[in-house]
């Protein structure tokens with residue numbers, strides 16, 4: 001904190017005018033400026049915030065907010081180096097220059113608010129190490145679940161729990177696409193274009209569609225839930241490109257909806273009584289977890305099955321809380337601005353009550369890496385669709401192959417024909433992924449098998 005402010009706090013004088021340097025005035029930046037400018041009826045501390053500088057790429061672009069001429073600049077480095085700026089709000093997105101600007105702000109003793117999950121999931125180690133050294137906070141509520149409060153609850157309200165599972169629908173764009181494909185039978189490309197128009201999608205929507213945005217987010221949630229850092233390359237990631245209307249329709253008939261789930265879960269729990277096992281769940285970096293993103297068949301009765309459109313939800317399970325679900329708008333200007341502004345508010349409060357010791361409930365201080373279990377050790381159910389020659393005994397051959405690799409089947413349905421080929425849908429019981437893959441490799445060699453168009457996990 002600048003010396004003058006420290007002195008004011010020390011002498012009990014409430015200072016006004018916490019100066020913000022906002023980097024970016026796109027969807028999130030504009031929403032945040034609008035919220036801060038329209039502060040009547042909101043928390044009184046917001047009145048202490050001054051929008052001091054806003055950094056953009058182009059000064060000529062039409063803007064949806066009015067700012068005094070001197071506020072807008074294209075010199076983002078000048079903002080993070082300006083001694084007048086107390087808090088830097090990074091909402092430009094992307095990796096560079098976002099990472100360097102955040103690090104420079106920290107080096108200059110400024111607190112940071114960011115909505116940038118891509119930067120945090122890749123460079124969190126570097127950023128939080130620098131922040132802890134400099135005694136500043138890096139706040140990221142908007143980075144996961146948009147407007148849904150989930151980062152602060154994990155850091156504070158739920159931190160006394162031993163968390164064993166975090167399951168989320170954390171990408172609004174893909175949930176919006178899957179919901180409209182399901183309810184309206186619209187093509188993938190048309191729905192994606194709408195999601196982009198509505199400001200949900202990332203500048204490059206590949207990050208949404210291929211699951212990378214959700215992978216960034218679950219890495220951040222897992223890190224907070226399990227108290228260790230996560231290497232992004234350890235997060236298994238599959239997107240929704242291969243989800244077809246055919247599978248959505250079969251899933252529906254079987255009592256499921258298809259959702260892109262991001263899951264972080266403790267694994268290899270010892271085979272003891274449920275009560276004792278509950279007590280052995282440990283949110284420590286030594287306890288192996290699996291962290292993954294993939295389209296998943298979710299039973300219609302599951303709480304996540306009814307999360308539709310751009311909405312996100314995060315189901316946290318632990319001991320002693322049991323289950324708690326966070327639900328709300330996961331993207332969009334207003335929702336994300338709510339999260340960014342709540343971080344700003346926390347920092348204003350911290351600046352006004354500052355002591356030399358950082359508040360451990362606002363900072364991220366863990367340093368060890370979580371141990372991640374390889375995917376082949378994962379135990380899950382599978383849905384698979386086969387196209388086979390229409391010969392007697394095909395189902396028997398499939399069953400024999402699965403049995404050889406200890407894959408037990410919950411249901412096998414011959415659903416119809418595609419031209420000359422029979423369509424068979426199989427749902428397994430819980431199986432080890434490695435065993436299932438071996439069975440599939442052998443099934444592919446069977447003369448009666450034409451192709452395996454779909455392979456999805458089941459919750």
Ligand SMILES: NC(=O)C1=CN([C@@H]2O[C@H](COP(=O)(O)OP(=O)(O)OC[C@H]3O[C@@H](n4cnc5c(N)ncnc54)[C@H](OP(=O)(O)O)[C@@H]3O)[C@@H](O)[C@H]2O)C=CC1
Nearest residue numbers: 024025026027028056057058091092093115116331332336
């Ligand atoms: N959109 C959403 O719903 C959500 C977004 N987020 C995250 O928030 C962040 C911002 O997203 P969003 O607002 O959608 O992004 P936009 O693309 O809408 O806005 C980006 C802004 O940053 C500015 N900018 C980008 N690069 C530079 C640069 N190199 N130099 C100067 N200015 C730059 C742009 O300037 P100019 O206007 O001049 O082009 C623009 O104002 C991202 O990290 C995103 O992942 C998080 C939750 C939800």
Ligand SMILES: N[C@@H](CC=O)C(=O)O
Nearest residue numbers: 171172173200202331
């Ligand atoms: N593109 C993201 C925006 C929020 O993080 C999404 O669709 O969820």
Ligand code: NA
Nearest residue numbers: 141144146148
């Ligand atoms: Na959030």
